[in-house]
Amino acid sequence: MRRLIFCVFLALALPLSAFAARQVDIGNTSGTLTGSSSGLAVSDSTLTLVNNLYGGLITGNLGTVAFQTGALTSGDLQNGGTFAPGGSFTVTGNGTNGVPNGPIFTGTFSQSVTWQLVTLSDGTHNYNMTGVVSGVVYAQYKQYQANGVTFQLTVNTGTGFFNGSVGLSSGNLNILCRPQH
DSSP states (O other): OHHHHHHHHHHHHHHHHTTOOEEEEEEEEOOEEEEETTEEEEEEEEEEEEESSSSSOEEEEEEEEEEEOOOEEEEETTTEEEEOSEEEEEEEEESOTTOOEEEEEEEEEOSOEEEEEEEOTTSOEEEEEEEEEEEEEEETTEEEEEEEEEEEEEOOOTTSOOOSEEEEEEEEEEEEEEEOO
């Protein structure tokens, strides 16, 4: 009898695991970040890491990451500021190493985006961009509602300030996915 109860419980629990939330990590490197009072944008960053979406950690040249923020609402591009919610954030796979050829994540910035100037001890400058995103993750013929945060780090601008274009060093998108109903 105990064995029967255990089997019934197991049979009921297995389908529930398909509906569990999952934490997904997406990494990118390089590309050019451009910006004006209309917003910050990257169209050519290389997708280099996808973890916990297609069966574990996958690395390599896997596709592209692109984003566009809303317009600048406070501060300025040289000293840091805040950008309006909206815009877009997309991650597209290229069919390499088990990552699909097509969309992986499509979404928007659901809250204000922070653009922060960091002055290092040697007087040089880096910029960090942080934003909350929400959208849809596409995985294994399913769509998941996703919410998370992205952190993008620029290349050091030397002792000068951001002048409208700078190399992107690296970025990370960490999202929590829940199946759509």
